[in-house]
Amino acid sequence: MTQEKVWENEYRNSKFLTKENKPQSDVVRFVQFLRKEEGVVLEGLRVLDLGSGTGRNSFYFAEFSCKVLGLEISETAIKIAEENIKNSKDHIMYDISYIMQSIGEKFPVGDDSQDIVLDITSSNSLTEAEREVYLAETHRVLKSGGYFFVKALCKDGDANAKHLLKHFPGKEKDTYIMPDMNVVERVWAKDDFVKTYDKYFKILKLEKKTSYTRMNDRSYKRNFWICYMKKE
Numbered sequence: 654m655t656q657e658k659v660w661e662n663e664y665r666n667s668k669f670l671t672k673e674n675k676p677q678s679d680v681v682r683f684v685q686f687l688r689k690e691e692g693v694v695l696e697g698l699r700v701l702d703l704g705s706g707t708g709r710n711s712f713y714f715a716e717f718s719c720k721v722l723g724l725e726i727s728e729t730a731i732k733i734a735e736e737n738i739k740n741s742k743d744h745i746m747y748d749i750s751y752i753m754q755s756i757g758e759k760f761p762v763g764d765d766s767q768d769i770v771l772d773i774t775s776s777n778s779l780t781e782a783e784r785e786v787y788l789a790e791t792h793r794v795l796k797s798g799g800y801f802f803v804k805a806l807c808k809d810g811d812a813n814a815k816h817l818l819k820h821f822p823g824k825e826k827d828t829y830i831m832p833d834m835n836v837v838e839r840v841w842a843k844d845d846f847v848k849t850y851d852k853y854f855k856i857l858k859l860e861k862k863t864s865y866t867r868m869n870d871r872s873y874k875r876n877f878w879i880c881y882m883k884k885e
């Protein structure tokens with residue numbers, strides 16, 4: 654099954670994906686960092702949400718009067734995201750649009766046009782070749798001084814990741830095929846993560862975070878990288 658079908662299937666028969674409209678807590682912290690530590694005024698900024706899912710993070714930035722574009726591979730996720738906008742009481746005020754496309758292909762926006770790019774656990778299932786496109790495209794579309802926030806799966810110290818890599822290996826480095834769901838996921842050792850991203854961006858902050866993911870009524874402890882970057 655292609656990764657596009659896998660994700661579409663997941664939104665139609667969701668086991669763990671959220672359809673809630675509350676922002677991811679790491680995104681809330683990132684916004685605090687931008688406003689308090691970097692002195693960023695969000696109003697009017699352009700935000701590109703890669704793998705926007707049902708739009709919870711896009712929606713959060715739109716509440717700060719940002720102009721948000723979400724790129725998402727699942728048609729069902731986009732439909733839910735658009736319903737969430739319609740059902741919100743101030744929907745006319747929000748500037749959010751979604752385009753159905755892969756983030757492993759050329760992005761439909763101009764050079765140096767975006768102030769902030771978000772990748773909240775969305776690029777995990779890209780192939781290595783698609784990841785090169787995603788990195789080059791993010792760099793192309795971000796303005797100088799623009800911010801890139803990535804939350805990605807961490808390999809270091811994650812017993813579940815080690816189990817999955819051993820028993821359900823994927824074709825490429827540090828990937829596994831999630832049983833039942835069939836999604837391919839890339840997990841990152843710190844050195845690899847840094848080598849991959851600092852070719853393009855200045856890393857401002859990189860921290861490891863542990864949280865719990867629910868699937869099939871079980872809770873799995875997983876580690877993530879939380880990374881704030883800037884285009885110089």
Ligand SMILES: C[S@@+](CC[C@H](N)C(=O)[O-])C[C@H]1O[C@@H](n2cnc3c(N)ncnc32)[C@H](O)[C@@H]1O
Binds near residue numbers: 661707754
């Ligand atoms: C774990 S979900 C996270 C969704 C969202 N970022 C959030 O925080 O709620 C991963 C999302 O990435 C999307 N996705 C996966 N591969 C993609 C690709 N190649 N291009 C665009 N979206 C993709 C999936 O459909 C899914 O919505």
